[in-house]
Amino acid sequence: MIEKREFYIDGKWVAPTVPNDFNVINPATEKQVATISLGSKADVDKAVAAAKKAFDTFSQTSKEERLALLKQILEVYKKRQGEVAEAIKLELGAPHKLAHGPQAGVGVGHLEGFIDALERFEFETKEPNGDLIFKEPIGVCGLITPWNWPINQIALKVLPAIATGCTVVLKPSEITPLNAILYAEILDEAGVPAGVFNLVNGDGLNVGAALSQHPDVAMMSFTGSTRAGIAVSKDAAENVKKVTLELGGKSPNIIFDEEGALDVVKRETRRVFSNSGQSCNARTRILVERSIYNEAMKVAADAANGQKVGDPNEEGYHIGPLVSQLQFDRVQALIQAGIDEGATLLAGGTGRPENVKSGFYVKPTVFGNVNNNMRIAREEVFGPVVALIPFDTEEEAIAIANDTEYGLAAAVQTNDPEKAMRIARKLRAGMVHINNSDIGYGTPFGGYKMSGTGREGGHYGLEDFLEIKAVSVPA
DSSP states (O other): OEEEOOEEETTEEEOOSSOOEEEEEETTTTEEEEEEEOOOHHHHHHHHHHHHHHHHHHTTSOHHHHHHHHHHHHHHHHHHHHHHHHHHHHHHOOOHHHIIIIIHHHHHHHHHHHHHHHHHOOSEEEOTTSOEEEEEEOOEEEEEOOSSSHHHHHHHHHHHHHHHTOEEEEEOOSSSOHHHHHHHHHHHHHTOOTTTEEEOOOOIIIIIHHHHHOTTOOEEEEESOHHHHHHHHHHHHTTTOEEEEEOOOOOEEEEOSSTTHHHHHHHHHHHHHGGGGOOTTOOOEEEEEGGGHHHHHHHHHHHHHTOOBOOTTSOSSOBOOOSOHHHHHHHHHHHHHHHHTTOEEEEOOSSOOTTOOSSSOOOOEEEESOOTTSHHHHSOOOSSEEEEEEESSHHHHHHHHHOSSEESEEEEEOSOHHHHHHHHHHOOSSEEEESSOOOOTTSOBOOEETTEESOBSHHHHHHTTEEEEEEOOOO
């Protein structure tokens, strides 16, 4: 049993003000694997005070000093990357291949992306009229990260804050806290000055709200559900602090009747199942041209039926469990809603996969004959569930794709480059993927509408942690 009850504040591991044990569960076994303590407002106050004190000096460091620090973090992270992967496998249930691949690998990729962006970034520029523009660190930043891609989101928040001279207090998800504790150890080993990075475990109601409401926190950066993001924004409004949000998605994926289209349907269906469907940018609404829709339903069903589900410790390509009982129950309810609303269940359905007696495993599920008014087409399921929607024309496909309160990502599958770009310009989403592509490290990640505000990664990710100061000088 792992016991990690302490918080990392002002360069030291310290006991919580009031012990409040919380059990960390392995979702593959439903058994406790660790104990942490949930923090309180008093713990947040200590962490913010440490960050505020450290900001006075860290904000004055040079770009070169911060670049050297990031490079040292990279060196230490690479050394301990395997430990991070094993922690993610244990607490998230990510399969071995995924945990040791993308889940832990993003900690290197994003760091290299920020190093490159910082090397090219100009903190002082001159306007054509002679006025100077200074870009300065905003101050103490409260960071709240989710459980589904834990290191990904920690890296996308902690690293640009450090790169720009800010200091931070991180509240990771209490469901997957072990990787965040490891990250604190990595930063400590890399020589991040005391108070620059602070970690307080806890829930949103107490630690998250205390951060959002704290008068000495200049900025909140939050990733999670749209509902929780709205709560953070409301709490932050009292002090008029800056808020950036990376929230939910219901991303469309448009597939036209062209050569190789059915192979694309298979590939894109299986893409949704990656990370057990627990990705905010998963392209869960697959829009298929009606002329191949019936064939596409069969291909997608075959893809789901062929998708292996298994033990995260095993090698190979398979998906693991959902992260918790709460998430399992929510996905089950939405699968049932699809059935009740009249969508055709092509594969999967409610309950665990056959021969699985425990663990929060879900059947890879595909629905056909879905219309865009159904809950499975409008709500973020956050599980391995695909909704297939037919369309007749390019214009109708665009209209269906944009008919959502979200706008995180979208995709277009076509052999016609001109058509792809024409559609990409009309899709109301922060990211558009053409064919079998994905955005690279350093490219801005974020969305339109209720998918959030601000961007993460690279140059744009640095900008979010900066204030702009105009300085006029005598002619």
